[in-house]
Amino acid sequence: MAFTSPTARFALALLLMLPALAASARVCVDDDAGRRVCLEQPAERIVALSPGATELLFNAGAGERLVGAVSFSDFPPAAKALPRVGSYKRLDMEAVLALKPDLVVAWISGNPETQVQRLEELGLTIYRSEPLRFADVADTLERFSVLAGTERTGRAAADHFRDGIAGLRDRYADADSVPVFYEVWEEPLMTVNGEHLISEAIRVCGGVNVFANLPTLAPRIGKEAVIAKDPEAIVAGGMGEDNPEWLEPWKRFPALTAVQRDNLFFVPPSTLQRPTPQMLEGTRLLCRHLETARARR
Structure with a gap:
């Protein structure tokens, strides 16, 4: 069958583009454990397993996508209203699963690794976080913004942080x-x-x-x-x-x-x-x- 009309040619072109469009929606970053973390589309339901991760996600523009956090997640003030999923030392596994997150941000040195591994075994996507340098804080903001589809906000926050730290280094060098x-x-x-x-x-x-x-x-x-x-x-x-x-x-x-x-x-x-x-x-x-x-x- 020949596609001669403009409408038919457009329809064929759209069909050929669909796989590429679907692939472009996939987002991937490397976490602090050196693992590749990929989502089929930007996260819409995120659970943060440390107060620091909660704050970083808000800074990266992903606050509205957060559906759960651990105790002591108190900044910004909006974080206080999030449903709790236990403490960073002892996670409430049922509470995490009940929230049906498409992304869980874990704390490498703070969360019980056996519980984090279990969440992964149950099919949840885990990003393991452990910023150890100022550069890592800025990089994490950018990575979170990629995973949440809020890149503009994340990049701006990261640049502001980098510039501020650089200014202090210069001043007290x-x-x-x-x-x-x-x-x-x-x-x-x-x-x-x-x-x-x-x-x-x-x-x-x-x-x-x-x-x-x-x-x-x-x-x-x-x-x-x-x-x-x-x-x-x-x-x-x-x-x-x-x-x-x-x-x-x-x-x-x-x-x-x-x-x-x-x-x-x-x-x-x-x-x-x-x-x-x-x-x-x-x-x-x-x-x-x-x-x-x-x-x-």
């Missing part, structure tokens, strides 16, 4: 170094090593993490170890956004340089302890604190 102890938790006493994202924030500001050489990402330490290191500044996140009570016990050690110079500084934990764009503001505050420490020499 020649600043005098400040030995820093960062307290990530009080009981048990915990800090971060040089591989942690918080340690990168310290370096950006011209600080030196006194426990950078420890082998564990978030090691437990004793107060004696802090006293032996004698940091010039002690920075703590505390248990709330405006609760610097963890700094008070250090005042019982007046021989510490940080105590003698009143270099006991608080940074709201949500701005420095989650791998999200809020780290830009947290790093700015940290840099101002270290500038104060330099001025008190």
Whole structure:
């Protein structure tokens, strides 16, 4: 049969294009475990298994596609209204499955891997997330936006974050170094090593993490170890956004340089302890604190 009319030729051309159009709707990215994650079309129902992933997805423009999150997913405020699927340490598998997500964002070092694997075995698409550098935060924003079909928003958020961090690096590139102890938790006493994202924030500001050489990402330490290191500044996140009570016990050690110079500084934990764009503001505050420490020499 000959297709001679314009209408017939258009219909034939459309038929030939359909496979290519279907293929173009497929979206793929590499996750932080080095695995290829592909969806037949941008995700419409996303479950986030860490507060950080929830925040990153909102930043990437995918907030309206989120249908579930774990406890303590509290930023932005809209995240508080999402149905809960347990905590990041113990997932409610039935709650996850009931939401029928087409994408689940897991936290490599935080979620129970056996539960994540089970979700995968049950047919869910899993993106494993673990931003370890500022560059990873920006890259994650772009990847999430690809998976959600919100590339313009994701790229803009990533560029803003990259530019902000680059500006801080330039500003403090020649600043005098400040030995820093960062307290990530009080009981048990915990800090971060040089591989942690918080340690990168310290370096950006011209600080030196006194426990950078420890082998564990978030090691437990004793107060004696802090006293032996004698940091010039002690920075703590505390248990709330405006609760610097963890700094008070250090005042019982007046021989510490940080105590003698009143270099006991608080940074709201949500701005420095989650791998999200809020780290830009947290790093700015940290840099101002270290500038104060330099001025008190």
